[in-house]
Each structure stands twice: as C-alpha cells, then as structure tokens.
Amino acid sequence: MTFFAPASITAFFSPKISDDPLKSGSTGVGITLSKGVKAELSDDRIRLNGRDFSFPTIELLFEKLGLELKQGLKLESQIPVGCGFGFSGAACLAAAFEINKKMKLKKGYFELTDIVHECEVESRTGLGDVVCQSYGGVVVRKVAGSPSMVKIEKYLFNDDLSFLVIGEIQTSKILRDDEIVQRINRYGEEALKAFLRNPEMENLFRISKEFAVKTGLMDDEVLEIIKDLERQGYLASMVMLGKVVFSNCDVEILKEYGEKTLKARISQVGVVEV
Amino acid sequence: MTFFAPASITAFFSPKISDDPLKSGSTGVGITLSKGVKAELSDDRIRLNGRDFSFPTIELLFEKLGLELKQGLKLESQIPVGCGFGFSGAACLAAAFEINKKMKLKKGYFELTDIVHECEVESRTGLGDVVCQSYGGVVVRKVAGSPSMVKIEKYLFNDDLSFLVIGEIQTSKILRDDEIVQRINRYGEEALKAFLRNPEMENLFRISKEFAVKTGLMDDEVLEIIKDLERQGYLASMVMLGKVVFSNCDVEILKEYGEKTLKARISQVGVVEV
Numbered sequence: 001m002t003f004f005a006p007a008s009i010t011a012f013f014s015p016k017i018s019d020d021p022l023k024s025g026s027t028g029v030g031i032t033l034s035k036g037v038k039a040e041l042s043d044d045r046i047r048l049n050g051r052d053f054s055f056p057t058i059e060l061l062f063e064k065l066g067l068e069l070k071q072g073l074k075l076e077s078q079i080p081v082g083c084g085f086g087f088s089g090a091a092c093l094a095a096a097f098e099i100n101k102k103m104k105l106k107k108g109y110f111e112l113t114d115i116v117h118e119c120e121v122e123s124r125t126g127l128g129d130v131v132c133q134s135y136g137g138v139v140v141r142k143v144a145g146s147p148s149m150v151k152i153e154k155y156l157f158n159d160d161l162s163f164l165v166i167g168e169i170q171t172s173k174i175l176r177d178d179e180i181v182q183r184i185n186r187y188g189e190e191a192l193k194a195f196l197r198n199p200e201m202e203n204l205f206r207i208s209k210e211f212a213v214k215t216g217l218m219d220d221e222v223l224e225i226i227k228d229l230e231r232q233g234y235l236a237s238m239v240m241l242g243k244v245v246f247s248n249c250d251v252e253i254l255k256e257y258g259e260k261t262l263k264a265r266i267s268q269v270g271v272v273e274v
Numbered sequence: 275m276t277f278f279a280p281a282s283i284t285a286f287f288s289p290k291i292s293d294d295p296l297k298s299g300s301t302g303v304g305i306t307l308s309k310g311v312k313a314e315l316s317d318d319r320i321r322l323n324g325r326d327f328s329f330p331t332i333e334l335l336f337e338k339l340g341l342e343l344k345q346g347l348k349l350e351s352q353i354p355v356g357c358g359f360g361f362s363g364a365a366c367l368a369a370a371f372e373i374n375k376k377m378k379l380k381k382g383y384f385e386l387t388d389i390v391h392e393c394e395v396e397s398r399t400g401l402g403d404v405v406c407q408s409y410g411g412v413v414v415r416k417v418a419g420s421p422s423m424v425k426i427e428k429y430l431f432n433d434d435l436s437f438l439v440i441g442e443i444q445t446s447k448i449l450r451d452d453e454i455v456q457r458i459n460r461y462g463e464e465a466l467k468a469f470l471r472n473p474e475m476e477n478l479f480r481i482s483k484e485f486a487v488k489t490g491l492m493d494d495e496v497l498e499i500i501k502d503l504e505r506q507g508y509l510a511s512m513v514m515l516g517k518v519v520f521s522n523c524d525v526e527i528l529k530e531y532g533e534k535t536l537k538a539r540i541s542q543v544g545v546v547e548v
Contacts, residue, residue, distance in 0.1 A: 001432070097430065106473055108427035109411065137383065153382035156371065158275070158547045199380055272542050273432045 003101070004274045005093035006036040006267050007078070007085040008132040008139075010240040011208035012195075014188030015181060016144035021121040022114060025144035027192055028240075029204060030086075030132030032139065033161070033264040035078040037087065038274065039094035041102045042072035048091075049077055057088045057123040058095060064115050065099050073098075079262070082168040084242025086129030092116045093133055093271050101273075109134075109271070113147040124172040136268045138204070140196065157201045157266050162251040165260040166222065167243035174217075174241055183215045205235035205248070212238045219243075225257050277375070278548045279367035280310040280541050281353040282360040282406040282413075283437075284514040285482035286469075288462030289455060290418035295395040296388060299418035301466055302514075303478060304360075304406030306413065307435070307538040309352040311361065312548065313368035315376045316346035322365075323351055331362045331397040332369060338389050339373050347372075353536070356442040358516025360403030366390045367407055367545050375547075383408075383545070387421040398446040410542045412478070414470065431475045431540050436525040439534040440496065441517035448515055454489065461488045479509035479522070486512045493517075499531050 013028030046054045053075070062071065073095055079085040096112045099105070107115075113134040120126040132139040134147040135154055143151035174180055191211045195204060209226060212218035218226075218238050222245060229236040229247050236247035247254065251263040287302030320328045327349070336343055347369055353359040370386045373379065381389075387408040394400040406413040408421040409428055417425035448454055465485045469478060483500060486492035492500075492512050499519050503510040510521035521528065525537040 108414070108429055108473065110427055140382070153384055155382055156545070156547055199382065268546050269543055271430070273430055 001273055002038050002040040003094045003097040003271060004036055004038050005090040005097070005271045006133050006136065006269065007033040007087065007090050007264070008129050009033065009084055009086070009246060010128060011204055011237065012188055012191040012211035013128055013240055014185045014192070015127050015175060017121075021118040022146040022149050023144070024121045024127070025117065025131060025141065025146065025150065026127035027141045027144050028128055028188055029192070029195055030128055030139045030141070031161070032132055032136045032267050032269070033079075033085070034267040035262070035264040037079070037090040037094050038076040039091065039098045040074045041098055042074045044072040045070070046073045046075070048075045048081070055088060055125070057092055057119050057125045060119040060123055061092045061096060061116060064119065065096065065103070065105065067099060067103070080165055080260070082170070082242070083165050083244050084169065084239035086126060086133060088123075088125040089116065089120055089129035089133055092119055093130065097271050097273070110148040113271070117146040124175055126171065134270045136270045138266060140192070140199075142192070153196075155199055156268060159201055159248055159266050160263065161266065162247050162249055162254050162263045163239070163261060164225065164245040164254040164258050165242070165262070166245070166258060169241040169243055171241050180215065180217075187211050187214045201248075202235060205237050208237035208240075212240065217241065229253070275547055276312050276314040277368045277371040277545060278310055278312050279364040279371075279545045280407050280410065280543065281307045281364050281538070282403050283307065283358055283520060284402060285478050285511065286462055286465040286485035287402055287514055288459045288466070289401055289449060295392040296420040296423050297418070298395045298401070299391065299405060299415065299420065299424065300401035301415045301418050302402055302462055303466070303469055304402055304413045304415070305435070306406055306410045306541050306543070307353075307359070308541040309536070309538040311353070311364040311368050312350040313365065313372045314348045315372055316348045318346040319344070320347045320349070322349045322355070329362060329399075331366055331393050331399045334393040334397055335366045335370060335390060338393060339370065339377070339379065341373060341377070354439055354534070356444070356516070357439050357518050358443065358513035360400060360407060362397070362399040363390065363394055363403035363407050366393055367404065371545050371547070384422040387545070391420040398449055400445065408544045410544045412540060414466070414473075416466070429473055430542055433475055433522055434537065434539050436521050436523055436528050436537045437513070437535060438499065438519040438528040438532050439516070439536070440519070440532060443515040443517055445515050448491075454491075457489045461485050475522075476509060479511050482511035482514075486514065491515065503527070
C-alpha cells in the first residue's frame with residue numbers, strides 16, 4: 001500500500017502572501033484531476049519514475065517531518081513536472097502521508113496537508129495547489145490559506161479534460177516580478193467574482209482565458225491554438241502556470257497541435273491510500 | 275447520472291446546540307462508509323427502494339430548496355433506516371445535489387451541505403452525520419457546526435467494517451432526555467481528548483465502547499456480544515445511535531449473533547455524481 005495525491009490545474013488566481021505561511025496562499029479556482037503522483041518510502045535516494053530526482057520542496061518536507069535526506073522515496077508521476085499540474089504539491093502530499101504512516105507519526109489529514117502547504121509557500125513552488133488537491137473537485141479558494149485555514153467552496157463538475165503540453169513556466173520567476181503580480185492580483189479578484197456569479201464549467205473556461213490574456217501570461221502561440229479550438233466549438237484556456245492548453249475536446253484533437261498531450265477527468269477525491 | 279452520498283456511523287459525540295443551526299451540531303468522531311444512498315428526481319412521490327416513503331428532514335429540504343412536495347424523488351439505500359447509519363443525512367445530501375443539478379440552482383458543495391445540516395439539526399435527525407458525509411474519512415469534529423463552519427481533523431484509516439443490526443434507537447428521543455444528554459456531553463468530551471492523544475483505529479474502538487458503556491447507551495445484550503467478539507481477538511463497539519454492533523471481524527462471524535448484518539469499507543469520499 002502507498003499513497004496517491006491528485007494533480008491539479010489552476011484556472012486563475014491572486015497570490016496572497018503574509019508573514020505566516022499558513023495564512024498565505026492564493027484565492028482563485030483550481031481543478032483536481034484523476035491523474036497524480038504516488039509515493040512510497042524506499043531505502044536509498046529520491047527517484048521520480050525510476051530516475052534520481054530531488055527538489056527543494058520535498059527536501060523541506062523531509063526536514064519538517066524530521067527525516068534525514070538519505071531516506072529514499074520512490075515517486076511515480078502520471079503528470080509532467082513544471083507545467084502547471086501541481087506536481088510539487090501532489091508529490092509532497094503523497095510523500096507526507098506515506099512518511100506519516102510508515103514512521104507512525106500519527107498526524108491527521110489537515111495537519112499533514114498544512115505542512116505541505118507551508119513547504120510549498122516557503123519554496124514558492126505553489127500557492128493554491130495543495131488546498132485544491134486536499135479537497136478534490138473544482139475548488140474555489142475564497143480566502144487564502146493552508147487547507148485547515150482557507151475558506152473554500154467547491155463544485156462537483158464531472159468533465160473529461162484534455163491537455164496539450166507546450167512547455168514549462170517557472171512559477172517562482174513569475175511570482176518575483178512585481179508588475180505581473182499586480183496585474184494577476186487585480187484580474188484574479190475580478191475573475192473570482194465573475195465565476196461565483198455564474199459557477200459553471202463553460203464560464204470557468206471563459207473567465208480563465210480572459211484572465212490569462214489580460215495578465216499577459218498567455219502568448220500568441222497559445223492564444224491561436226485556443227481560438228482555433230473555439231472555432232471548432234470547444235472550450236479551451238491556458239493552465240496557470242504552464243505553457244499548457246486545457247480543453248473539453250477529445251485528446252485526439254489536441255494531437256494536431258503538438259506531440260505531448262494527456263487526458264484526465266475532474267476528480268472529487270483528495271489524498272488516498274492505494 | 276445521479277448522486278451518491280455515503281452513510282456514516284458515529285463512534286462517540288457531544289451535542290452542541292445553539293440558536294443558529296449552522297453553529298449547532300456535535301463534536302466527536304464519525305466514520306464515513308463505502309455504502310450509502312442514491313437519489314434521482316422522478317415525476318411523482320418520494321420512494322425509498324421502490325416503496326412510498328417520506329420523512330420530515332427531506333420535506334424540510336424540499337421547502338428550503340423551493341420545491342413542491344409533489345415533486346417525486348427515487349431514493350436507493352444500501353443501509354437500514356433509523357439504526358445509526360446516518361440515513362437521513364445521506365438521503366438528503368444525495369437529494370440536495372440531485373435537485374441542485376436538475377433544477378439548475380448552481381449552488382456550491384458547502385452551500386448544499388450546509389442546507390442539509392440545517393435540515394438535520396432543525397428536525398433533530400442528526401447532529402454530525404452531514405459533516406462526516408461531506409468530508410469523507412474518519413472525521414473528528416473538534417468544534418461543532420455545519421460543514422462550512424465546523425473545525426475538523428480527519429484520518430485516512432483504511433479498514434473493512436462489519437455490522438450487526440439488532441434494532442433502532444430514536445435519536446430525537448435520546449436528545450430530548452436532559453440527564454442522558456449531560457452524560458453524553460461529559461463523556462463525549464473525554465473521549466474526544468483521548469482519541470486525539472492517540473488517533474488510531476484500535477483506540478477508536480476502545481474509546482467508543484467506553485463511551486457507550488459510561489453514558490448508559492449500551493445495554494447488556496450489546497455488551498455481551500462485544501465482549502464475546504473481543505474474546506475472539508476482534509475489536510468491536512456500538513454505533514451511536516443504533517442498536518448496532520460494528521467490528522473489524524469478518525461479517526460471517528457476526529451472522530452467529532443475528533440475521534441482519536452488513537459490511538462496508540471506510541471511505542474517503544463525500545458526495546459524488548455517479
């Protein structure tokens with residue numbers, strides 16, 4: 001037995017950073033996916049899909065849980081790294097629950113998810129993924145914070161989604177640019193209000209696309225693909241933050257635009273033992 | 275497509291009633307089950323497993339959602355009614371999500387679960403079931419309230435449970451007896467602290483049994499069965515509030531004590547579309 005944590009994508013967001021990581025995070029809307037990351041303790045180093053791999057967020061997690069870094073961990077991921085699928089959050093969540101069980105730490109669900117949120121905020125690898133991944137579903141973060149502190153609403157939308165992965169965007173780089181952060185905050189707040197006025201999947205795609213365009217996070221290449229998909233009658237937007245198109249079209253359609261595609265369902269489930 | 279809400283049992287609890295139903299409920303520990311209730315709108319009356327059936331909590335739900343009582347609803351239940359499996363909460367949750375979708379009410383998960391919690395508190399059919407059924411898992415209600423107001427912790431215990439159904443207990447009758455309520459409050463608080471000191475399944479069984487004995491809610495017939503199961507090396511306690519034994523033994527073992535048995539897994543999932 002091991003633990004699985006779901007991947008998630010962000011439709012739009014506003015960063016909210018305070019001195020306390022548990023009160024930091026972001027408002028906005030995330031979508032929990034049926035694909036994700038599994039973690040299992042092993043006896044030597046950290047490996048991702050069979051290859052040596054480590055990243056600051058998981059090293060911080062080991063530290064916070066009192067583990068030595070030479071403790072090994074096998075991560076199996078169904079999603080790409082660094083493209084806006086919340087890999088670091090999902091990997092650290094699965095790892096935290098696995099460590100908790102094997103090391104008999106007896107910590108609760110929200111205690112563990114709060115620790116992972118803290119690691120994410122301190123490493124600037126994510127601000128809202130862990131909240132979304134902890135609750136499952138289409139999660140609206142109305143007041144930012146860790147999973148136990150956040151104020152959320154959620155929706156049981158039940159759609160299949162397809163993804164076209166064009167490239168990476170470094171979240172931490174974006175979050176260090178004050179001008180972009182200001183625009184993100186302004187349009188993120190507007191987007192949140194607009195979604196809550198009409199909480200439907202179609203509206204979520206539309207608002208997410210507007211947000212990506214207005215903030216300048218979407219480049220012309222991505223915009224052209226989305227417009228093309230819309231002309232064919234599909235809904236599409238860009239994943240925040242990855243150079244990734246998500247759409248309700250069949251994944252075969254996206255293969256016309258690039259090689260790297262994947263599909264997943266919206267999932268209502270958070271971290272589980274599998 | 276229709277909606278499924280999980281059943282749940284309570285291991286121990288303390289009622290907390292205030293003037294505001296959203297701040298009322300109970301503290302204690304509930305266990306979400308893999309079995310539950312499905313609901314689907316239909317064109318005439320309310321039916322449960324094919325038979326005419328109605329109850330005040332669902333009538334109140336219809337009223338709060340602005341539906342006429344002649345609206346029909348098909349309920350399919352995998353659990354008995356009135357025996358501590360949180361039938362009324364699960365049935366009303368599944369119904370609320372089904373009504374929300376078919377009537378395009380566009381309400382969120384916590385908006386709907388809060389409404390059902392309100393109906394339960396006002397009808398005195400349950401105080402903590404809806405919180406447990408909304409979150410999934412083994413749910414500790416640390417501060418009482420509706421799903422959006424409550425303070426919880428939860429645990430991903432992953433056990434199979436077996437149940438022996440001996441008879442019903444009327445929750446509303448118990449909650450009207452001041453002396454019992456006082457005992458429940460006192461021992462419920464103690465049980466909560468004891469569980470949080472050592473949050474493990476074995477401890478949950480032990481504390482739940484102690485609570486049922488000390489409050490006087492467990493009669494000799496149930497106690498004898500539990501002692502007998504313990505002599506065979508199993509863990510067992512009594513469901514709050516039902517004349518029902520739950521145990522980690524195989525369901526075949528319980529068939530030696532009575533005809534009406536069922537089995538279910540602990541489930542991490544709340545309300546879902548199925």
